[in-house]
Amino acid sequence: MRGTQGPRCGPALNELNVIQDGAILVRDGVLLEVGPSRRVENLAQARGAIEINAAGRVVMPGFVDSHTHLAFPPAGIHAADPAAAVRALHTATCQRLEIRTRAYLEAMARHGTTTVEVKTGCLLDEAAESKLLRMLCALRREPLDLIPTFLFRLPSELSGGSCHATEWVVSDLLPKIRRRGVARFADLAWDFNVALLPCFNRYLSEPRSRHSTRRTAPCGQH
Secondary structure (H helix, E strand, O other): OEOOOOOOOHHHHHOOEOOOOEEEEEEOOEEEEEEEHHHHHOOHHHOOOOOOOOOOOOOOOOEEEOOOOOOOOOOOOOOOOHHHHHHHHHHOOHHHHHHHHHHHHHHHHHOOEEEEEEEOOOOOOHHHHHHHHHHHHHOOOOOOEEEEEEEEOOOHHHHHHHHHHHHHHHHHHHHHHHHHOOOOEEEEOOOOOHHHHHHHHHHHHHHHHOOOOEOOOOOOOO
8 A cells, every 4th residue: 555654644544545566575574665566576675585476456454453342242132231241151152152253253354354352341250251251362363363351340230339349350350360361451341430430540550560551441331
């Protein structure tokens, strides 16, 4: 694709001009040069390179999908009813969950996605969280890069027990997830209830203190 270097914004997003008879020079997964084939082939860095013939095709960046609920709630369960989603997760076998999720991933890969982040969000159900995270880990690189995220969600009916539940997640659940290496990011669901801010600050301080990446998404339901 022809265009200026760096991220595009505004009208530049529509300027998807193809370099006719173009070539890309790649080393160790890093793009070194992009341009007309004749120029790229004559570069000293291109000597001895392995040629991949992509004639008649368009080579373009893959899509990185950085926010999905691909596996939870399960198919057929409305996102507004997380309790029903947890029950459905318990009744489904790991094999069935994996087959269904793999089908989604294969469809995404066919349409150009190369990396996808997938959230959990099983309220405070440790068994459901563990089941979902194990399944996601089994699919981490098939057929694309899958990044599991633990989504901390407090049940709406919990009310006064929110801080106690948060402390359990921080002191018990997060250390287990860290030891098992089954999640890459920590996220949270928030409905803009300011009374929950101390709970969420406590929760986010744990992955930050462990030098992990922390994320929040305070928009919509997150």
